[in-house]
Amino acid sequence: MVNINSSNQAIELENKYGAHNYHPLPVVLAKGEGVYLFDVEGKKYYDFLSAYSAVNQGHCHPRILGAMVEQAGTLTLTSRAFYNNMLGPYEKYITEYFGFDMVLPMNTGAEGVETALKIARKWGYEKKGVPQNKAKIIVAENNFHGRTTTIISFSNDENARKNFGPFTEGFIRIPYNNIEALQEALKTEGVVAFLVEPIQGEAGVYTPDENYIRLAKEACAAQGVLLIADEIQTGIARTGSLLAVCGNCSCEGHCERQETYTKPDMLILGKALSGGFYPVSAVLADKAVMEVIKPGQHGSTFGGNPLGAKVAIAALEVVRDEKLAQNARKLGRIFRERMQQMVDKYPIAKLVRGKGLLNAVVINDSPDSSTAWDICVSLAEHGLLAKPTHGNIIRFAPPLVMTEDQIHECCDIIEKVISNFNK
Secondary structure (H helix, E strand, O other), X not given: OOOOOOHHHHHHHHHHHOOOOOOOOOOOEEXXXXXXXXXXXXXXXXXXXXXHHOOOOOEOOHHHHHHHHHHHOOOOOOOOOOOOOOHHHHHXXXXXXXXXXXXXXXXXXXXXXXXXXXXXXXXXXXXHOOOOOOOEEEEEOOOOOOOOHHHHHOOOOHHHHOOOOOOOOOEEEEOOOOHHHHHHHOOOOOEEEEEEOOOEOOOOOEOOOOOHHHHHHHHHHHOOOEEEEEOOOOOOOOOOOOOHHHOOOOOOOOHHHOOOOOOOOEEEEOHXXXXXXXXXXXXXXXXXXXXXXXXXXXXXXXXXXXXXXXXXXXXHHHHHHOOHHHHHHHHHHHHHHHHHHHHHHOOOEEEEXXXXXXXXXXEOOOOOOOHHHHHHHHHHHOOEEOEEEOOOEEEEOOOOOOOHHHHHHHHHHHHHHHHHHOO
16 A cells, blocks of 8 residues: 655646546645545644535544444444344434434435435326326436436436436426425325425535425425435534534424424435435435335445444434534624625625535636635635635535634634635
8 A cells, every 4th residue: 555645646646547527626635534634744724614524523533433332343244135133223312303103224425316216206107197218307406316327317417417317307407495386296196206406415505495495395395206315414403403404493402393394205415414424315204205115226335334233323313412503694694694794795695505514605707717725725824714606606614513712712703714805
């Protein structure tokens, strides 16, 4: 194995031997702790991406680490050919935690989305009576649900689609945050589900109207259509409540008891479900939906493995016990207030939006310009890591264990960098 002695060496190795399917910032990370990351040379950074919200609990959380080490020394993988002593307790824990009857465990977020799509289609044929191979699923424009062939089939990101066809059929794409468009699409024969992100993270933290998800659920219910909430990035306390579909509740779990909670028919989780330690995803639904899946019809060698199950329980316990949703709600308000002050002061910063600790600042320049990228490079030089999306939008999503003093220090860094670009 090659010993990495410098950032340049690590970058050269990746460029030579790895597929060029990402465009990372020129920072080589070697260690993480809480809200901090450290590069190969030992420089410390505030993490304001959280591995796309997979590390809500902070890097290397000792409680999750302890659970992982304990289980790794006992039993890691059996496949689902046999029962294991961790899966049942995990399934009971997560279904009660989120208020659903049943769960289908998988590994990655994209696998979770693919699983939900398969369940919805099968439900449509067997429960709703849709003619075979005529099921349709409504999706929103500018969605991001993963990178598999089926998922990019209903994306309108041409960079993700070009030269990857032919594409999977059976999807209807409508404008996001537009209930009238949804109501019209729901009239289409054979519609079985509406798949939607409560906040579109990859699209630039596009936050819809407050009542959008509630009205979407009502519209779907009126037509006998499933509402599928993709909360892979927004869920597990990121937006200031356990789930983004919770609205502004003060949830500490059991969000179904909150007046503002809109319960989806299917819920897709991933990323922070393991606190960044291990790929764990899940699709949750009530029995009337989930019971359409029978043995041999869907599965995964690693899905539901004892190591992932143990880690996920610990990760969810940390969210609840450390009140991370409440902290995200409080610090998110502080962050947006500070960023709005900056927007009002510096013309180069056009807009701030978001919820909880999932936020974005829109840079007042063309999406084709390098301004947002250059700002992120400068932020890294000043000890804060963030990444642009859609050209001129910078997403800010720190671990939810951040303190009030730390959020103010980070706002100071951001404002200092923005002020330099405003000259």
